Structure formats: C-alpha cells, structure tokens
Amino acid sequence: MAASSLKRRDSTMTKDLEDQLIITPLGAGNEVGRSCVYMSYKSKTVMFDCGIHPAYSGMAALPYFDEIDPSTIDVLLVTHFHLDHAASLPYFLEKTTFKGRVFMTHATKAIYNLLLSDYVKVSKVSVEDMLFDDQDIKRSMDKIEVIDFHQSGRSEWDPFWCYTAGHVLGAAMFMFSPDICIIESTYGVQLHQPRLVREKRFTDVIHSTISQGGRVLIPAFALGRAQELLLILDEYWSHHPELHNIPIYYASPLAKRCMAVYQTYINAMNDRIRNQFASSNPFDFKHISSLKSIENFDDVGPSVVMASPSGLQSGLSRQLFDKWCSDKKNACVIPGYVVEGHWLRPSSTNPRK
Structure with missing residues (x-):
C-alpha cells in the first residue's frame, strides 16, 4: 500500500x-x-x-x-x-x-x-x-x-x-494565452513627458546650438528611431526658413538601403504618415542629405549630423564625437536608451568568465 x-x-x-x-x-x-x-x-x-x-x-x-x-x-x-x-x-x-x-x-x-x-x-x-x-x-x-x-x-x-x-x-x-503578459520594460519605472513636449525640447536644443554657431551630433540606431527623428527635423526645417542654409546629414548607408522597405510598407505606419504619403513621399527629405564618410564631410560651419552607431563606440558617430567634443558650442543629443557597458567604449570581454 x-x-x-x-x-x-x-x-x-x-x-x-x-x-x-x-x-x-x-x-x-x-x-x-x-x-x-x-x-x-x-x-x-x-x-x-x-x-x-x-x-x-x-x-x-x-x-x-x-x-x-x-x-x-x-x-x-x-x-x-x-x-x-x-x-x-x-x-x-x-x-x-x-x-x-x-x-x-x-x-x-x-x-x-x-x-x-x-x-x-x-x-x-x-x-x-x-x-x-x-x-x-x-x-x-x-x-x-x-x-x-x-x-x-x-x-x-x-x-x-x-x-x-x-x-x-x-x-x-x-x-498565445491571456493568462500572462511578457513586455519589454526598459523605461518601466520612468514617467516620460508628453510626446510634443519631448519633440520641442529636441528641436529647441538643436536650434539653440546652431544659432550659437555650434554643431549637433545625434548618435542614433540606423533604423527605427532615426527615421522618426529625421521626419521631425525635416518638418522643423521646412517651418524655419532661417535654418535653410544649415545642412542636416544622415550618415548611414544601411538606412539608405532600408528606406525602400519603409516606402514599401507605408500602410503599416500611423495615420499621419499615410495621409502625408497620399500627396507626397514623407521620406523624400527636402533638407537632409546622405553622408558616406568623414572624408566626404565639408565641416566648415554649423550643421546637424545624425550618425550610427548610437553607442559612440566606433564608426562615424565616434569620429565626430572625438572631433567636436572639446568645443563647448557643440552639442551631442542622445535620443535613445544607453546600454550599460556599451557607451563610449569598445566591446567588453566575456562577462561569463
């Protein structure tokens, strides 16, 4: 028994x-x-x-x-x-x-x-x-x-x-099941300002820096947030004729190749972008140019450069940071999350040993 x-x-x-x-x-x-x-x-x-x-x-x-x-x-x-x-x-x-x-x-x-x-x-x-x-x-x-x-x-x-x-x-x-929700929580303990307030802070810092003769570096991921910020900048420049002589550059060959994908799937975007696409292509930027390398960059005055990688650990964003960081007139606007151990340093050794 x-x-x-x-x-x-x-x-x-x-x-x-x-x-x-x-x-x-x-x-x-x-x-x-x-x-x-x-x-x-x-x-x-x-x-x-x-x-x-x-x-x-x-x-x-x-x-x-x-x-x-x-x-x-x-x-x-x-x-x-x-x-x-x-x-x-x-x-x-x-x-x-x-x-x-x-x-x-x-x-x-x-x-x-x-x-x-x-x-x-x-x-x-x-x-x-x-x-x-x-x-x-x-x-x-x-x-x-x-x-x-x-x-x-x-x-x-x-x-x-x-x-x-x-x-x-x-x-x-x-x-699969409504019993449990798994969600990314990178900003889970933070309260963000409303979107319009954050967009204004972003454009205000850039406008102020440019007005003082400075340069603005925006280290960003090649895809996702970068396209969103480029749309904001292009629209802002369109509404401010006094900025039309200030160049905006986007330094990412990858993003340029992916732009065709963004235009292909325009219906997967929000109402604002879809409605704009009905009359003109929102990704056909009027005030933004592509920048292939620092050797092609005519750095002679105020400008805005969005470059990858976002962590400034290598590539064009790091080169421009090293070149500009000693001048107090210049600004570095960090638009995204910074991964611990990734910022301004090369790849680390194996953390499991």
Missing part, C-alpha cells in the same frame, strides 16, 4: 509539473540586451526573440542557450528587427539543434536581412568571434515564415495571433 501510494503521488506531481506554465528569460532578465524568453507548457515550448547583447562580442553576446535544449522548441517568434531582439537568430538556426518553425512579419524579415548583413560587415571582431556569416544569414532567410498582423499562425501549440506593436516598422505582439 505504501509503495502504491508513493507511485500515485509521483504520478500526480509529474502531471502537476506538466500543467505548469514555465517562463525562463534567457536574456533581457534584469538587463537590457539579448532579449530571449523561453516558455513551456504541457511538453510544448515556444521562444520569443533571439537577440544579442550590444555590449559584448562573440559567444558572450548570445542569450544563455546552454540553459535549454533547442531541439525541444516548437516555434520561435521574433517581435522586431532590432539587434537586441533578432541578431542571434542566424546562429540559433544554423549552429544549434533547433528544428522548429520561425515567424516574423514581412517588414521585419525584409529589414532583418539588411540589418544582419550590415552587422557582419561592420563588426570589429576576429574571425573566431564571429557568430555567423553572410551564408548563415541567407540560409536563415529560407527558414523564416512570414505572418501578417491580425493573422493567426499554426504551430504545435494552439493557434497564435499577431498584432501591431508600434515601436518600429513591422514590430509585432504575439498572443
């Missing part, structure tokens, strides 16, 4: 464990970077996002994949194209035992391809530290399935649904 009771109790405990919804952050848990969340329920598993940590390089930048068995994952859903949410996907698809299905929206897939190819090209790491190459990216593209907003997808789980999330072009929310 005792042995029989023990077996029944073990069986009940096993069933209780199978009925539990278990959520494990493999990245972005108490940190910003390498977003990746593993979820299991009744022997079915799903993973949300597959990013890198921008403060590290090589294997140190990956989510903690060694905590799971990739072969058990049924479906992987990527919410948007930013590196901290999608840049370890080629590694995960090509260099682990993962055999499940991968979904993202059409716009996310289009920009993912361009963004990851650029990431490989500009990464300042040794061959041994490279997580993947262009061929890995190409092969990963063949495995990615696309899903539309408000469309349901099928997996080993019940159907899941895809909803627009705002944030950047193509960004999606995925719904």
